[in-house]
Amino acid sequence: MAGNNKDSRERSGGKIRIGISACLLGKKVRYDGGHKQDRYITDTLGQFFDYVPVCPEVECGLSVPREPMHLADSVEDPRLVTVHTGIDHTTGMKEWARDKLDELARQGLSGYIFKTKSPSSGMRGVKVYIGSAPPVHRGVGIFAAAFMRRFPLIPVEDEGRLHDPGLRENFIERVFVFERWRQFTRKGNSLRDLIAFHEGHKLLIMAHSPKHLSALGRLVGNAKGYGQGLGDTYIETLMEGLGLIATTRKNTNVLHHITGYFKKDLSGDEKKELLEVIDRYHRGSIPLVVPVTLLNHYVRKYDKTYLKGQHYLNPHPVELMLRNHV
Numbered sequence: 001m002a003g004n005n006k007d008s009r010e011r012s013g014g015k016i017r018i019g020i021s022a023c024l025l026g027k028k029v030r031y032d033g034g035h036k037q038d039r040y041i042t043d044t045l046g047q048f049f050d051y052v053p054v055c056p057e058v059e060c061g062l063s064v065p066r067e068p069m070h071l072a073d074s075v076e077d078p079r080l081v082t083v084h085t086g087i088d089h090t091t092g093m094k095e096w097a098r099d100k101l102d103e104l105a106r107q108g109l110s111g112y113i114f115k116t117k118s119p120s121s122g123m124r125g126v127k128v129y130i131g132s133a134p135p136v137h138r139g140v141g142i143f144a145a146a147f148m149r150r151f152p153l154i155p156v157e158d159e160g161r162l163h164d165p166g167l168r169e170n171f172i173e174r175v176f177v178f179e180r181w182r183q184f185t186r187k188g189n190s191l192r193d194l195i196a197f198h199e200g201h202k203l204l205i206m207a208h209s210p211k212h213l214s215a216l217g218r219l220v221g222n223a224k225g226y227g228q229g230l231g232d233t234y235i236e237t238l239m240e241g242l243g244l245i246a247t248t249r250k251n252t253n254v255l256h257h258i259t260g261y262f263k264k265d266l267s268g269d270e271k272k273e274l275l276e277v278i279d280r281y282h283r284g285s286i287p288l289v290v291p292v293t294l295l296n297h298y299v300r301k302y303d304k305t306y307l308k309g310q311h312y313l314n315p316h317p318v319e320l321m322l323r324n325h326v
Helices: 001-007 039-047 088-107 142-150 164-187 191-208 210-221 227-242 250-264 266-280 287-299
Strands: 017-021 048-054 069-074 079-082 112-114 126-131 137-138 156-158
Touching: 017 164, 039 069, 039 287, 048 088, 069 191, 079 088, 142 156, 142 227, 156 164, 164 191, 164 227, 191 227, 210 227, 250 266, 250 287, 266 287
Parallel strands: 017 048, 017 112, 069 126, 112 156
Antiparallel strands: 069 079, 126 137
């Protein structure tokens, strides 16, 4: 399965291309002339991601330093105005964003990391000032909103939420899946290839949403009735399902499902040990990486071809240690 991750990073020197708020890379583009470099993003994720930095404020023509801005008047369609002088930059930002999104469409992005609470790049919880009332924390940055409307399937997250182990694992897992989908579509996306793609992701989808797994199974099983729109329907349903968090309960169900493939192979002691490890994970005593590592050992030992092709057992590089914390 290590090969699956390598294959998904063929471009950009073996890395996956990700859009990102430029200040998170240490670029001094913020209103005060500073930056918000995130070492986890640059040093850890940077081993596997090729970043495409974007600073909406600077790229739409504003200076560094500059007067700070905030969202005003409406949660649904806010204006972007300077805090002290009230200068309205909404139109300029939106016009720049339209051209920028056309440019990013050619970049082949498989994800985007936004700056938390930014009036241009915050993807949720941005302050919106309405009249003289205290601000409401329900806004979306002007550029972030435009990006998510234009590219609804591309995995997105803000850097603040990446400090949550479950949200971090979910985002990065979706990035790798989406990159594999890009690789799949570039290779011709025949029905046979789609079936193979689906087979390799079955257990991963099960861990997020059995409901979506069933829906995707019906899509593939009745593929001839969907015509040219099959691929679009498949990836929309897949990314929707993967957006749901893989909980301990759902992971435990998948682990027991995988155990069933070894019912004729494991000795009594091996089966007992495996079930004990899964139970310890279910009770929160150990992280997911422990039962998954043991299952990978049995996959190799008993040469289970089907399980070797399951991305659930190796969804992203082990160096990221994402399952050490969930």
